[in-house]
Amino acid sequence: MTTLIDAYAKCGRIDNARNVFDEMPCRDITTWNVLLSGSVLCGHPHLALHLFRQLCGFSSSVSPNETPDSSTVIAAIAACSQLGTIANGEEVHSFARASQLDSQIIVKNALIDMYSKCGSVDMAMKVFRSMSKPDMTLISYNTILHALSMHGRGADALKMFEKMPRHIEPDSITYLAVLCGCNHAGLVDDGLRVFNSMRVTPSMKHYGTLVNMLCRAGRLNEAYDVINTMPSEPDMVIWHTLLGASQTYGDVPLAEVAAKKVAELGSNMDGDYVLLSNIYASNSRWHDVDHVRTRMQCNDVIKIPGFSYIEINGTMHMFIKGDRSHPIWKEISNALHIISVRIRALGYVPEVQNVLHDIGEEEKQHELYLHSEKLAIAFGLISTDPGVELRVIKNLRICGDCHAVAKLVSKAYNRVIVVRDRARFHRFEEIITISPNSSTLVKQFNHVTIRSYSSPNVYIFIILKHVPSTSILWSGGEHESFRRYPSPNVYIFIILKHVPRSSA
Numbered sequence: 001m002t003t004l005i006d007a008y009a010k011c012g013r014i015d016n017a018r019n020v021f022d023e024m025p026c027r028d029i030t031t032w033n034v035l036l037s038g039s040v041l042c043g044h045p046h047l048a049l050h051l052f053r054q055l056c057g058f059s060s061s062v063s064p065n066e067t068p069d070s071s072t073v074i075a076a077i078a079a080c081s082q083l084g085t086i087a088n089g090e091e092v093h094s095f096a097r098a099s100q101l102d103s104q105i106i107v108k109n110a111l112i113d114m115y116s117k118c119g120s121v122d123m124a125m126k127v128f129r130s131m132s133k134p135d136m137t138l139i140s141y142n143t144i145l146h147a148l149s150m151h152g153r154g155a156d157a158l159k160m161f162e163k164m165p166r167h168i169e170p171d172s173i174t175y176l177a178v179l180c181g182c183n184h185a186g187l188v189d190d191g192l193r194v195f196n197s198m199r200v201t202p203s204m205k206h207y208g209t210l211v212n213m214l215c216r217a218g219r220l221n222e223a224y225d226v227i228n229t230m231p232s233e234p235d236m237v238i239w240h241t242l243l244g245a246s247q248t249y250g251d252v253p254l255a256e257v258a259a260k261k262v263a264e265l266g267s268n269m270d271g272d273y274v275l276l277s278n279i280y281a282s283n284s285r286w287h288d289v290d291h292v293r294t295r296m297q298c299n300d301v302i303k304i305p306g307f308s309y310i311e312i313n314g315t316m317h318m319f320i321k322g323d324r325s326h327p328i329w330k331e332i333s334n335a336l337h338i339i340s341v342r343i344r345a346l347g348y349v350p351e352v353q354n355v356l357h358d359i360g361e362e363e364k365q366h367e368l369y370l371h372s373e374k375l376a377i378a379f380g381l382i383s384t385d386p387g388v389e390l391r392v393i394k395n396l397r398i399c400g401d402c403h404a405v406a407k408l409v410s411k412a413y414n415r416v417i418v419v420r421d422r423a424r425f426h427r428f429e430e431i432i433t434i435s436p437n438s439s440t441l442v443k444q445f446n447h448v449t450i451r452s453y454s455s456p457n458v459y460i461f462i463i464l465k466h467v468p469s470t471s472i473l474w475s476g477g478e479h480e481s482f483r484r485y486p487s488p489n490v491y492i493f494i495i496l497k498h499v500p501r502s503s504a
């Protein structure tokens with residue numbers, strides 16, 4: 001019976017697997033594990049978590065030979081990784097801790113990966129640090145290196161890589177993680193050094209990362225050299241990278257070379273056509289722009305809709321680009337308007353070059369506003385309390401404009417925003433925090449005016465005279481978030497959460 005469940009799950013027929021499971025007169029933990037991991041495999045993480053809770057909720061129907069083991073916990077952790085919701089992950093982690101299954105290295109590795117995928121690289125690091133050195137395996141290192149890289153902490157990844165114990169030999173995954181970290185963090189020369197020191201044969205992915213890194217740094221000729229000297233034929237991704245960079249740096253001849261290769265390799269993605277079209281448009285080659293558009297129509301170009309998720313109080317809300325169907329669309333639309341006013345005050349200019357259509361500037365700006373991640377962020381802002389971190393998951397890569405907006409929203413609203421896109425995590429933390437509580441601040445500044453607003457958690461200080469020692473305040477502080485308006489003689493600090501000394 002267990003074999004049958006396994007077979008059904010592996011064919012993607014989870015309903016059949018479930019039916020067999022439900023009809024079994026008695027089950028053991030292996031049966032549960034097969035259905036649990038099968039649910040994860042078939043992309044039904046909710047079902048996996050439901051089963052896990054049923055099993056671990058110590059319901060009376062569960063017999064002693066159904067005691068959860070490390071495979072159970074690992075399957076449940078994988079379900080949390082798929083969902084990307086940290087609350088579920090913490091629930092499974094506490095179960096693992098209580099049942100002492102978390103002492104197993106394989107469980108710890110899974111936890112590191114899960115926390116990273118749920119957006120908390122700090123928790124991933126905490127689990128990693130809790131491992132004893134001799135227990136750590138190559139997988140442990142690969143997982144944490146990948147986590148650091150994905151979260152843009154390339155320098156930390158590099159440091160950790162350099163401190164890897166001698167008896168653990170890096171493999172191609174290790175190198176790829178470190179190279180990606182260098183790439184995202186812009187550590188080009190370090191990345192080149194790592195690439196040249198590789199003790200395994202570089203694969204297409206390693207070359208791809210190297211090319212991407214050089215392209216992002218504007219070192220297009222070096223990137224092109226790498227492409228030309230690669231031992232195997234570069235793939236579409238690599239040419240696509242060069243195409244994108246050629247657009248960014250306005251290198252028309254290189255863009256044409258790359259676009260030709262991309263077309264030869266059979267790209268049918270609208271993004272490639274958009275890139276080439278934009279390059280022509282920025283050089284006023286309208287005839288070529290038309291040509292690209294005709295080719296798009298002839299070739300039935302696939303357009304994948306962008307969508308984003310945001311989790312609010314344990315519920316996932318999905319937003320599709322341009323979608324106005326959300327029950328509270330009116331509020332979201334208002335929020336988008338307010339956001340635009342606030343970020344424009346911080347210098348935001350819409351990046352309309354990301355829009356292909358032949359429409360007016362104003363419509364282009366409007367179209368940008370309706371990108372799914374912006375809808376999710378706006379919804380998040382109005383659905384959570386001030387200071388709550390927003391986590392957004394996006395199916396495609398975040399565009400340049402949404403990246404700029406998220407950064408400014410973080411600054412304007414004093415929020416940490418994490419966007420997980422197809423490639424990596426983007427963490428926006430444009431907030432300023434300082435350590436002393438309100439009374440310390442009053443002592444330090446003679447000319448301080450305190451306005452306490454009606455809400456007990458919001459204090460606003462307006463400092464009318466610049467105090468040279470301001471800089472000493474810009475560190476630490478967990479509960480107080482400050483924003484500074486740097487006019488020469490006026491500083492405004494807004495404490496969003498005042499925590500009385502006694503409770504600290």
Ligand SMILES: [Zn+2]
Pocket residue numbers: 371373398399400401402403
């Ligand atoms: Zn966007």
